[in-house]
Amino acid sequence: TVQDFSPSYEKCDVNLRTLGVLARLLCIIQETQDDMSVLAKLSVKLHYGKNGTIMKQEARLSNFPLTPETELKGLQKPIISKKTDAAHRLPTSAEHPASSWVGLAKSGLPPEPPRVRSRGTALSELWLQWDVHEEQRRYFRLSEMMWRDSLSLVEEEDPHMKVSLGSSDMGVSAHLQSSKTGTTRFFTSNTHSSVVLQGFDQLRVEGLLCDVTLVPGDGDEVFPVHRAMMASASDYFKAMFTGAVSIKAVYCCLQIALIQTLRHKLRGMKEQDLMCIKLHGVNKIGLKKIIDFIYTAKLSLNMDNLQDTLEAASFLQILPVLDFCKVFLISGVSLENCVEVGRIANTYNLTEVDKYVNNFILKNFPALLSTGEFVKLPFERLAFVLSSNSLKHCTELELFKAACRWLRYEEPRMEYAAKLMKNIRFPLMTPQDLINYVQTVDFMRTDNTCVNLLLEASNYQMMPYMQPVMQSERTAIRSDSTHLVTLGGVLRQQLVVSKELRMYDEKAHEWKSLAPMDAPRYQHGIAVIGNFLYVVGGQSNYDTKGKTAVDTVFRFDPRYNKWMQVASLNEKRTFFHLSALKGHLYAVGGRNAAGELATVECYNPRMNEWSYVAKMNEPHYGHAGTVYGGLMYISGGITHDTFQKELMCFDPDTDKWTQKAPMTTVRGLHCMCTVGDKLYVIGGNHFRGTSDYDDVLSCEYYSPTLDQWTPIAAMLRGQSDVGVAVFENKIYVVGGYSWNNRCMVEIVQKYDPEKDEWHKVFDLPESLGGIRACTLTVFPPEDNTGSPSRESPLSAP
Template sequence: VSRGQAGKPPGGPVPSCPPSGTKLFTSTVHCTAVLEGFERLRQDGLLCDVSLLPGDGEESFPVHRAMMASSSDYFKAMFTGGMKEQDLTQIKLHGVSGMGLRQIIDFVYTAKLSLSMESLHETLEAASFLQVLPVLDFCTEFLISETTLENCVEVGRIANTYHLAAVDRFVDGFILRNFGALSQTAGFLRLPAERLERALASDSLKRCTELQLFRATCRWLRHSGSRMRQAARLMSRIRFPLMSPQELLHEVQTKTFPRFSPGCHNLAFWRASNYQMLPPMQPVLQSERTRIRSDATHLLALGGVLRQQLLVSKELRLYDERTRLWRCLAPMEAPRYQHGIAVVGNFLFVVGGQSNYDTKGKTAVDTVFRYDPRYNRWAQVAPLNEKRTFFHLSALNGRLYAVGGRNAAGELATVECYDPSSNEWTYVARMAEPHYGHAGTVYGNLMYISGGITHDTFQKELLCYDPESDRWTQRAPMSTVRGLHCMCTVRDRLYVIGGNHFRGASDYADVLSCEFYSPAADNWTSAAPMLRGQSDVGVAVFQ
């Protein structure tokens, strides 16, 4: 047999190939094959170069240093960092049990992990000690999937012990979503004080009244005499002002609370009673203890006119972003159209307007109503000094400002300010000229008014009111005259949207253009126009 010349195959010269680009090939099965190969070597005891011994026994686990070092920062440091274990053939791991070590080794060689609540503790202990992060991730996923009303307190304890932040957050959320049911279980009495306090302080704690939270806290405190020192801290998280006067008197004042927390009882009860006895002042008495428990912002629409029937509505509707549907709340006490709306202290104020469809403003009213979202109730507060409709209402620094408008006597230049603490309207600096059909917004500590109608003439001016100096100043005018338009603040821009103006002697034309004002530069910039005309509508900046 001829062997041929070295480097050349028998039978002739090497065929030449034209040059081409380089191609990369990747195997999708090689990694699995390598793992399976190492697992067979381990099972057969081949090429193993170190044996690991758990701290609680003498069982020996032969393994490959390279495999363990590639999967664990602990072993990588041990085998490559010059430690004495680098040259040992047997290593005792005092912080790891036999079951935990077996779980870790099985995962390193198979990428699979079998978990149960019985094996979880030792697996977590071993994974934390040996710094095998994928196993910690699997344990996190397992705990979250297995959390129930019966074991959530224990799951929280495990999360705290092994610093599993994701599990800890999940347990907090689980407790908030299920607090009412959990408070009736025996496990609730084992809830750590810190986690209970976090729940009681949260705005996301829903479907529980403050009275239910108070009763649950009392039950937790009664479970052990040593817990009484926690009473003041926990009771400070109960929002007593949100209870009814009857609940305060019969449940809080005369029963168990004084015995639990004599130091804070009188102060808490006095604050809650004071809040309940001063309904008009509640918007300015708002604090963490008076704020309704909610982590969501809602869009409301109220009043207006049904164009086809020319009927004025008294409906109050809430937009549910989750279902994308509108649902009805308690209706206003009277229909309203061309009214002003604003929020102070999470109370909704509806001011002025008219109850009948009347484009001349001759049926303007002076009544003011306040909506309380906690109880879905309306209350009447002090009326305006003047009836007004087609005006602007702003909330600024905890007060309401009603600007201009019109009534049966004609156009208005007057401006009124409502102070909830005194339940009174007082006049402040009036505008130089009357305006109605104008729009407004707040930026910083200033109120801006744009456009509108003065002496039957549409305007494009921009006015600025400073409540500190009680003065009006003119700013750069809009590029287009408009009235019955919208205005809102988005970050550092003031937008004007839509509206209409006169096209002829008595013919109205929609204004499709939109523009925004920069207070810092005192100038206007055009924005994208509307697709169709919109006048006499509302606008809100939502999320």
């Protein structure tokens, strides 16, 4: 019974709907108990004011013995026992001031929940809750308390739906949809699907309503199932029972290489009308696992039943089971079973598992070599491992010996000798190892491919200066660690020039030291050819006029963490730019004790010599440069104590300079780099008046196609005479000097071209001006700890 005194029906529409749901649930619960007659009559009065707010609210349960406390005008909390009809007092409002309760409780709960025929659940108690909070919100809540579950419906006046869960096992979600005619509420049961699944499983166990029988291919055991259930979980069964083929089913067939199954589906499955179907591609263990999963959403796996389950899941296209198998395999990979897990992954096209096994072997290859499992590796996986740059803690000689051991394990494997040896980096072995251990192996002398590999190694080692332009897969460093690298610079306080070579470890967020230079450098030039780092010119002592400029050139080999000296410049120079272009180095302009330079030198690694090329129209120092499209671009700088904004382009094929559109801002001691098809100019400084300098915070990029400059976001802090590097399409500006603060800085700023944003990312270990930076693939220092020594086959001439 609902009495409503609101001015209009619309304002109480939600209340009526909610009360209707409550009353309906009361009736349902009553019906679940055979010995329960009509329990109660629910009467609710809602009194509204003119503005639609509730002025008064009353509720009464009648038709059974109740005390006057039952009327919910106060905050007393009686509980009525069905058997005794006696009122038992609950805690008062002082303990729970926010709620009032009336309830019906079934006392004396049995040790096991009884089965209820019509609902499949057991009732323990029923509560009707009416909460009145301080903020004047109202709630109608009905909880059907099960042995472990509860169901709650809640209404709020604001209006928003709230859901109260009695336990994590069961609940209701709801949302509102408003329209001109009122508000509609949609309820969703979070446990309905599991209840239906349990119901289907019970029907299967009891053999009720099953309409097809599945028979595994390896026996006569039968599995009665429901067509609808199997088809809903598997495209294979859907096609079998309906004759319909979905795009997803075709894709799955192709993905798991079941071509025969695909053809079977495309012509329509004759089994759709059969009552008993034999599945020839599935054995009884696998079929039982699949059926149990479809009906229970549960799967138990061990190494004994794994392959049977995988085979069935692949054949029947039960993708969740395949995912479970992948997780099971990955979680159990070890040195003892990695080969077998890899075989399973390859057989059933488990890409994620296959990738994980590869990574596991790469990280644990030295340990795997000491087990008997190594020789069981298939050729394809061993070849992948031997070719990988991620393979660590093994010398090339050790890898060669391992490959020979694998080849000799079975005579038929010798046909793979040439293919396997292509993955060994013979040029990185010492000449002594090549002579003593490699050339003594018979097939290395008789197989033409293997002989050519030895000749390649010999030629590579005989031409040390040419190595940067002779790089190949067999001469590259065995490392996948590319990092931001810094070199040299002058310290802030002591004005001491550094010779430190450092790399930044992005994962550890710290700087780590590599082999230092033999001599300190700042305001030098650096460039990379074939992952060899060249350090050219600069100064070894602090001098702002460039009077201590040097002409020496050194080359760093990250494969052995060693330096060697190469041919020197024709002229000493500092404050210059160095670019690597088409396998050559170009040193442009600068200054020395004699003054400003307009000359340009080119280094040829094949000849190990420097030669002059076309010079600039005027001398420049403090300029910047970059390369793009086979050309070198030089911007800004200082000429005769005047800051410039011009842009010049050098073509090494024609040996000519051309003028391009000038920058929008004059600047010197700035930096320049290329990202994509844009040339970025960053920072620097310029004159303020006639005798002082200011930082230039503005930045811009040049489009070679349009011959046009575009401004971008300004730097956060001024930096001049810096190191710059592009790493993962972000620009890093390292250290330098701030003219506004009159000091060297340790800051590293990162620019994101896509977002046009600057961020301070980390600091150098110390403030350094005249520092230089690049990216280089190296062996992180921790990889050298406990690893076999990498002896260079070269000695500096």
